[in-house]
Amino acid sequence: MTASLAHAVSPSEPTERLLSPAELEAALRDIGARRYHNLHPFHRLLHDGKLDKDQVRAWALNRYYYQAMIPVKDATLLARLPDANLRRVWRQRIVDHDGDHEGDGGIERWLKLAEGVGFERDYVLSTRGILSATRFSVEAYVHFVAERSLLEAIASSLTEMFSPTIISERVAGMLKNYDFITRETLAYFDKRLTQAPRDADFALDYVKRHAVTPEQQAQALDALRFKCSVLWTQLDALYFAYVSPKMIPPDAWRPGEGLRAGAGA
Numbered sequence: 001m002t003a004s005l006a007h008a009v010s011p012s013e014p015t016e017r018l019l020s021p022a023e024l025e026a027a028l029r030d031i032g033a034r035r036y037h038n039l040h041p042f043h044r045l046l047h048d049g050k051l052d053k054d055q056v057r058a059w060a061l062n063r064y065y066y067q068a069m070i071p072v073k074d075a076t077l078l079a080r081l082p083d084a085n086l087r088r089v090w091r092q093r094i095v096d097h098d099g100d101h102e103g104d105g106g107i108e109r110w111l112k113l114a115e116g117v118g119f120e121r122d123y124v125l126s127t128r129g130i131l132s133a134t135r136f137s138v139e140a141y142v143h144f145v146a147e148r149s150l151l152e153a154i155a156s157s158l159t160e161m162f163s164p165t166i167i168s169e170r171v172a173g174m175l176k177n178y179d180f181i182t183r184e185t186l187a188y189f190d191k192r193l194t195q196a197p198r199d200a201d202f203a204l205d206y207v208k209r210h211a212v213t214p215e216q217q218a219q220a221l222d223a224l225r226f227k228c229s230v231l232w233t234q235l236d237a238l239y240f241a242y243v244s245p246k247m248i249p250p251d252a253w254r255p256g257e258g259l260r261a262g263a264g265a
Contacts (some may be wrong), residue, residue, distance in 0.1 A: 019217055027217075028155075028204070028224055032162040035228035038169065040245065042235040047169050049088040049177020051243075053117070054255040056178065058242045060114045061253055062134045062234060065127050067110045067188075069138050071097040076146045077153050089202055096195050109188035116185035118263030129253030133237030141230045148223065155207045155220035156227040160200035164193055 019027060037043060048057060074093045081087045086160050097104025114124045123129065145153040167189045174181045213218045242246045248254055 013192075016214070018212075018214050024208055024211060024217055025204060026218070027221055028207070029161065031224050031228065032159065033222065034160065035225060035232070036162045036166070037228065037244060038162070038166040040232055040235040041241075042239045043166070043170075045243065047177075049173065053178075053180060055238075055242045056174075056181075057114075057117050057119065057255070058238055058253060060110075060117050061069060061119065061258075062225040062238060064110055064114055064124050064131050065130045065134055066138050066223065066234065068095065068107055068127075069142055071107070073142045073145050075173055076142060077150075080146075080150060080153070081099055091115075093199060096191070106188060106191065113185055113188055115260075116136045116182065117180065118170075118259045120260050123258030129258055131241055131252050133238045137233040137237075139228065144223075144226060149219065151207065151210050151216060152219050152223040154203050155211075155223035157203050158200060158207065158224050159227050159231065161195040163196040163200075165195075167192055192224035211242050235246055 013090070042059075046056065051059075071094045074090060074097075078087055078090050078094070081090060097106040099108060111121055111124060115121055127135075139154070144156060148156075171186050171189050174186060176181065206219050211220045241252060
C-alpha cells in the first residue's frame, strides 16, 4: 500500500517549455489552490463546527501520527544533503518538531492537543488506534522523501506555502464552534504561523533555483501534487470511517477507547 501511494503520481512529463521562476512559482501555487486539503469536506466540517466531539478526537489522534513522523522525514532528507549550509537550515525543522529538550516542540504541543480533547497520553503515543490509511499514507511520504531526488523531496514540502491559511481558518473556526476547545488546546498552531512560512520560503527558493529544465520542473510539480494527495488521503479515511458511512475498520479507534477517566462526550 505504501508503495502504491508513493507511485500514485504519474511519471513526470516535461512541461512544454522551460518556465521562468515566477511562472514555476505560479504553477506550484495553482496546485495548492486546487488540491490543498483545506478544500476537503472533512476540513470544512471541522472548521465550521459540524463535527461531534468524537469525530474531532479521531482527527486529533490520526493527525498525531503525521506530526510525529515529520521529523523522521526531515532527518531522512537531512542525511542526504551534501552541503553544510543546507543542513544547518533544514535541521531547524527537526528542532521545531522534536524540541530542544523534553517537553518542548511541535510533537509535544500536538500531544497536548490530543490530551485536551480527552485522550490518555500513552494511548496517543502508542499509535494503536490510527487508521491504516493514515499509517500507509504517512509512511509513503517518508519513503518518497528518502527515495526521490533532493529536488522532489524538497518540493514535496511546499504544502507549507498554503498552511497559514488553513491554520487561521482552523483556529478561528474551532474556537468559535467547539466549547471543549481552548486556545491552549490549539497552541501547536501558534508557532506554525511563523515556522511554516519560513520553511516554505527556503524550499520555494531552492526549487526555483534548482528546477532548471522542463523535466525537473515537472518533477517538482508532481512532487507537490503527491504531497497534496498524502494529506487528502488521510482526510478521505477519516471521513469514511467517522462521518459517512461510519465504517470504522476493526483495528481503528472507537469512541470511548483510550480516553482519560471522566473525559466523556
